[in-house]
Amino acid sequence: MNILVFLGSTRQSQPPKPPRLGSRVAAALVAHFRESYPDDEIELIDPLDYDLGEVFKPHFAYASGRAPEPLDALADRIRKAGAYVMVSPEYNHSLSPALAHLLNHFGSSRYAYKPSLIVTYSAGQWGGVRAAVGMRTFLSELGCLPVSAMVHVPHAAEVLDDEGRYRDDEGAERWRTYLQRGSTQLRWWAEAARRQREEADPHTLIGDFTREPRQRDAPG
Ligand SMILES: Cc1cc2nc3c(=O)[nH]c(=O)nc-3n(C[C@H](O)[C@H](O)[C@H](O)COP(=O)(O)O)c2cc1C
Structure with missing residues (x-):
């Protein structure tokens, strides 16, 4: 199984300290999946690896074969993946703009009919739960x-050092059990x-929206 772990942070400035706390959370998730499911292919998707330009132009807005190669390659990885782990900080009780921006570059048909796991974090005590609630709507x-x-x-x-290792061995076991519930459900x-999907191809059976948002409208 191929699983993409999206890291939802590009913040390199401070305060607040430390910057890019998300890289250690994503690293912990990647390590968890690799240890628990050694036959799976787990890939980290880091928004800093993609030059998204100053003007928003989603992958689907390019004529066929004209999108920049890295964007095209990511579109392909999203289509081929079987599941997604979405790692986001909480910014003003919402999901990270960096994650939303990256995901918005691709049409829903790339992600559709596959599950996702919501992972949120914070420097403070709430762990990003308010962002997580909104992420259900977004990902759905x-x-x-x-x-x-x-x-x-x-x-x-x-909880985690800057490489995503648990600081406390005793706590590590409790975190593993906690993560296992989400990862098992996801798989x-x-x-x-x-x-x-093999039984009945949903893209053929249901059809994808490929032209404009009006395709979703109720009649009338
Ligand atoms: C613009 C901004 C808004 C934030 N809003 C929240 C918030 O609503 N709730 C929260 O618990 N932490 C909030 N924080 C603190 C973050 O949890 C903390 O800075 C964390 O390190 C962000 O993840 P990152 O370093 O990967 O970007 C906010 C931080 C920033 C920069």
Whole structure:
């Protein structure tokens, strides 16, 4: 199974300290999946690896074959993946603009009919739960329905070192058990969705929206 772990932070300035807390949370998630499911292919998607330009131009706005190569390659990776892990900080009780911006570059048909796992974190005590609630709506619209279990990491800088390792061995076991619930749900749904996609291709059966938002409108 191929799983993409999206890191939802590009913040390199401070305060607040430390910057890019999300890189250690994403690293912990990647390590968790690689240890628990060694046969899976786990890839980290870092928004800093993509030059998205100053003007927003989504992948689907380019004529066929004209999109920049890195954007095209990411579109392909999203289409081929079986599940997604979305790692986001909480900015003003919402998901990270960096994550939303990156995900918005691709049409929902790329993500659809596959599950996602919501992972949020914060420097403070709430672990990003308010952002997580909004992420359910966002990800559902992309068609990668979030599984019910979520992962929240409060005080992330105290839980994880800057490479994403648990600072405290005793706590590490409790975190592994906590993450396992989300990762097991994600893989269960991903496996079920993969089988059903093979049985009946949803893109043919239901059809993708490829022209304009009006395709979603109720009649009248
Ligand atoms: C613009 C901004 C808004 C923030 N809003 C919240 C918030 O609503 N809730 C919260 O718990 N932390 C909030 N924080 C603190 C973040 O949890 C903390 O800065 C964390 O390190 C952000 O992740 P990042 O370093 O990966 O960007 C905010 C930080 C910034 C920069």
